[in-house]
Amino acid sequence: MLRTRSLFSSCLTDSLPRQRRLFNTLRPRQPRIRSVAITATVLATVLATGIAIHTALRPRVLLEEFSGYPTVTKTGSDQELISYDEVQKHKTKDDCWVIIDGTVYDVTEFLAQHPGGEGIILANAGKDATKIFKPLHPPDALDMLEEHQRLGPVDPLSMPEVVEEITDEDRRIEEARKRLPPVDAMLLLQDFEDWGAKVLSGTAWAYYRSAADSEHTFNENSNSYERYWLRPRILRKVGSGDTKTSFLGIDTESPFFISPAAMAKLGHPLGEVNITRAAGRLGLVQAISANASCGLDEMMEERLPGQPVIYQIYLNKNRQASEALLKKVEKLKPAAVMFTVDVPWQSKRTLDARAKHVVAPVVEDTEPQLKPSKSPLGVSEAIGGYQDPNLSWDDIPFIRKHISVPIIVKGVQTVEDVDLCVKAGVEGVLLSNHGGRSCDYAAAPIDILYEIRCLRPDIFDKIDVLVDGGIRTGADVVKALALGAKAVGIGRPILYANGTHGQEGVERACQILQEEINNTMRNAGATKISEIVPEMCGPAGPWVGQNRPPYVPNP
Ligand code: HEM
Ligand SMILES: Cc1cc2nc3c(=O)[nH]c(=O)nc-3n(C[C@H](O)[C@H](O)[C@H](O)COP(=O)(O)O)c2cc1C
Structure with a gap:
């Protein structure tokens, strides 16, 4: 089945991101007189609604006499409409224009500064x-x-009409969405993942689910929780209680926070804003990703009064850019800043790399010399471009110089480095391997936590220890808390829930986890978070001989 509509309107009205190959069938390019009166308001309406301009406007004022094929058309409000033909002429590294949302931009000077690299823009030049x-x-x-790089509106009449192919993927998503159960029918976080695989675009699924190389760490993150078991205590009057707690002085209704994860808009058009709203409604803490697809101000504005958020940063190769960012963040006063250190080098994210041709299609009519210098990027690879691989312990005082709120180092993977973080004077560490997306065969965070509990329990009094990676049930959370974590982070399940059901999905996923935590802790003999203690958890039994956790008192 084929659907025809103007490229101009299709770009503006598409809600969920869909990656489709566009087959351009250009309209006949006969010279013609373009006589259009257009006001800024009308243009804005057209841009916002995506209504093709020729259906919305009637020609009123003739501004140009015919002089061959016009490339630029004067309008009633002195705006100049730039023809698509003209835009197409500017497609080299030295002269590069692109159209975004109906406006033509000259990005020649910007190419070298583009955080996603110049290749991807050049592949779409003109x-x-x-x-x-x-x-x-x-x-x-x-x-x-800059203002001079904003050249003006493209002439919608000159845009090629496109025939969009309804792809197998479109059909797959449409069918799956029809069968998607209502949000209340989701009972486990796993349900969101299972449905996410069915209803998300291939690009979104690949980016979210992706992990490094052969995915040993990714698998181990969740499998490792099966190696730790609970030691429930009985007869402890668990009829009342709650899951409220705090970490780094931040109050939360439940002992988990939303780990920073980029690109929520790949799953749902409202992106991270859904997460901010859900966290606000449920009294939870959202850690905002440095690579969020929504603007920082946008998310900050969505907060309820007093709603705490953590802001995650990467350090830029250009430290002046980082300094500017840190100053901006300091002004916004997040509850804490999370400094991510576990991706010093971009590893291969296998699924994402396999899907890369979908993110940045090399269009058939791209001239060979204009193709990106290397193969098109997967989303992860493109994002990583600006991050500094030369991070060192000196970067902590650099951040501290600009940031007065608590600092959490995210991505600590050994007890030795936890100790160095204590010495560096940060307030928190997040034991994490980036959800298995960075160093394959890095150990599961729960194992590092157990190591600290056994070898250096004094650390828990010096710094708040957080943990994320592979946490999928309330029991997982209770095990981590018992071993010493102050709170845990949840990554992918939130992205999946946002992708399947938007804000409602995020809320439901958080409620599921909260209920499971509540059930598990009470059945383990705790009515509040502070009553969840080390002796309630250990590596799978029997708990005798060498296998007896050193912190469990002898009967
Ligand atoms: C024309 C003006 C453009 C501006 C001002 C711009 C700006 C940016 C910025 C600020 C980022 C970093 C985003 C973040 O860290 O959250 C980024 C990344 C990226 N850009 Fe662009 N960009 C432009 C055009 C394009 C075009 C035309 C394409 C593709 C055809 C593109 C593809 C990408 C990709 C793949 C990334 C990496 C993903 C990401 O970090 O968000 N950009 N761009
Ligand atoms: C799609 C995706 C994007 C992520 N983006 C970021 C990011 O921008 N910054 C960051 O510090 N961590 C990022 N992470 C890592 C998460 O914060 C978290 O450590 C990880 O997802 C936890 O594992 P889990 O997904 O198994 O819960 C990302 C993870 C995923 C899956």
């Missing part, structure tokens, strides 16, 4: 890049460009 641009960028990304 074209409408809206569809690729939208799900990958926060709305304020275009503010990076």
Whole structure:
């Protein structure tokens, strides 16, 4: 089945990100007189609604006499409409234009500064890049460009009509969405993952689910929780109680937070804003990713009064850019800053790399010399471009110089480095291996936690220890808390829930976890988080001989 509509309108009206190959069938390019009166308001309406301009406007004022084929058309409000033909002429590294949301930008000077690299823009040079641009960028990304680089509106009449193929993927998603159960029918976090695999676009699924190399660490993160078992205590009057707690002085209704994860818009058009709203409604803490697809201000505005958020940072190769970011973050006063250190080098994220041709399609009519210098990027690879691989312990005082709120080092993977973090004076560590997305064969965070509990329990009095990776049930959370974590982070399940059901999905996923924590802790003999103690958990029994955890008192 084929569907025809103008590329201009399709770019503006597509809600969920869909990656489709576009088959351009250009309209006949006969010279013609373009006589259009257009006001800024009308244009804005057209841009916002995606109504093709020729259906919305009637020609009123003739501004140009015919002089061959016009490339630029004067309008009633002195705006100049730029023809698509003209845009197509600017597609080299030295002269590069793109169309985004109906506006033509000259990105020649910007190419070298583009955080996603110049290759991906060059692959779309002289074209409408809206569809690729939208799900990958926060709305304020275009503010990076200067006024003179904003050339003006493209002439919608000159845009090629496109025939969009309904792909197998479109059909697969449509069918799956029809069968998607209502949010209340989701009973386990696993349900969101199972349905996410069915209803998300291939690009979104690949980016979210992706892990490094052969995915040993990814698998081990969740499998490792099966090696730790609970030692429930009985007859402890568990009729009342709650899951409220705090970490780094931040109050939360439940002992888990939403780990920072990029690109929520790949799963749902409202992106991270859904997560901010859900966290606010449930009294939970969201850690905002440095690579969020929504603007930071946008998310901050969505907060309820007093709603705490943590802001996650990567350090930029260009430390001046990092300094500017840290100053901005300090002004916004998040509850804490999370400094991610576990991706010093971009490893292969296998699923994402396999899907890369979908993220950045090399369009058939791209001239060979304009193709990206290397093969198109998967989302992860593209994002990583600006991060500094030369991080060192000196970076902690650098951050501290600008940040007065607590600092959490995210991605600590050995007890030795936890100790160094204590010495560096940070307030928190997050034991994490980036959800298995960075160093394959890095140990499961729960094992590091157990190691600290056995060898260096004094550390728990010096610094708040958090943990994430592979946590999928309330029992997992209770085990981590028993071994000494102050709170745990949840990554992928939130992205999946956002992708399947939006904000409602995120809320439901958090409620499921909260209920499971509540059930498990009471059945283990605790009515509040502070009553969850080490002796309630150990590596799988029997708990005798060498296998007896050293912190469990002898009967
Ligand atoms: C024209 C003006 C553009 C501006 C101002 C711009 C700006 C940015 C910024 C600020 C980021 C980093 C986003 C973040 O860290 O959250 C980024 C990343 C990226 N951009 Fe662009 N970009 C532009 C055009 C494009 C175009 C035309 C494409 C594709 C055709 C593109 C593809 C990407 C990709 C794949 C990334 C990596 C994903 C990400 O970090 O968000 N960009 N761009
Ligand atoms: C799709 C995706 C994007 C992520 N983006 C970031 C990020 O921008 N910054 C960061 O510090 N960690 C990021 N992470 C890692 C998470 O914060 C977290 O450590 C990990 O997802 C926890 O594992 P889990 O997904 O098994 O819960 C990302 C993880 C995923 C799956």
